[in-house]
Amino acid sequence: MEHKHEEILEAVLCASECGKYALEDVRKYCCVDFSDEDVSELERQGLLVRGEGKILFSREGKAHAEKIMRRHRLAEVLLKSILKLKNSEMEKIACEVEHALLPEVEESICTLLGHPEICPDGKPIPKGPCCHAGQRTISNTVVGLDELQPGEKGTITYIKPGSHSNLQQLISLGLNPGTVVTVHRKTPAFCIKYEQTELALDDEIAKNIFVWKVLGEEGRATEARA
Numbered sequence: 001m002e003h004k005h006e007e008i009l010e011a012v013l014c015a016s017e018c019g020k021y022a023l024e025d026v027r028k029y030c031c032v033d034f035s036d037e038d039v040s041e042l043e044r045q046g047l048l049v050r051g052e053g054k055i056l057f058s059r060e061g062k063a064h065a066e067k068i069m070r071r072h073r074l075a076e077v078l079l080k081s082i083l084k085l086k087n088s089e090m091e092k093i094a095c096e097v098e099h100a101l102l103p104e105v106e107e108s109i110c111t112l113l114g115h116p117e118i119c120p121d122g123k124p125i126p127k128g129p130c131c132h133a134g135q136r137t138i139s140n141t142v143v144g145l146d147e148l149q150p151g152e153k154g155t156i157t158y159i160k161p162g163s164h165s166n167l168q169q170l171i172s173l174g175l176n177p178g179t180v181v182t183v184h185r186k187t188p189a190f191c192i193k194y195e196q197t198e199l200a201l202d203d204e205i206a207k208n209i210f211v212w213k214v215l216g217e218e219g220r221a222t223e224a225r226a
């Protein structure tokens with residue numbers, strides 16, 4: 001979904017928290033400009049319903065808006081409490097971060113922060129699955145590539161330099177931070193797959209490639225089919 005449309009849904013939710021539903025109210029709460037056509041587009045997608053001068057959510061639209069709001073307010077808590085940003089900077093950055101947070105990262109941040117229920121200005125943060133489960137530990141941090149099991153995926157975050165002479169070679173093979181790799185098998189040789197490539201790696205090298213483990217049904221389902 002376009003960022004602008006996410007911002008509109010967020011603004012509709014913000015306005016409705018204050019008991020306001022008119023288009024002008026939504027505009028006041030929205031950090032981007034939008035046209036009537038944008039609202040109509042969201043109506044066509046079945047997320048918003050317009051009637052009697054009010055803009056209301058469909059059930060699906062509300063669920064969607066709560067997810068965006070959750071990421072936005074979690075980002076605010078993170079920026080304020082851990083990164084100690086000033087309020088004036090926080091709002092703008094939170095608005096950027098909310099569009100970029102992957103679900104697995106969002107859960108880890110929520111758990112790290114202790115499942116906060118309100119944001120720095122006292123507004124409620126919609127709960128996520130991690131909050132309902134009362135998760136205490138982050139299951140999804142960065143691990144060595146060698147810790148993944150066959151079929152598991154990870155996004156490369158960091159390759160430890162100096163641990164081997166062929167770091168440049170790895171990078172030239174496309175093993176850059178951001179690349180998603182799947183462990184193909186571990187015996188007889190450690191073998192990974194990424195993009196169109198299959199590559200055998202020395203165990204020592206696998207240990208020095210750090211990945212953010214990609215969780216979720218989707219990842220597993222794709223693997224099962226592969």
Ligand SMILES: [Zn+2]
Pocket residue numbers: 007010031072094095096098
């Ligand atoms: Zn926003």
Ligand SMILES: [Zn+2]
Pocket residue numbers: 110111115116128129130131132
């Ligand atoms: Zn949580």
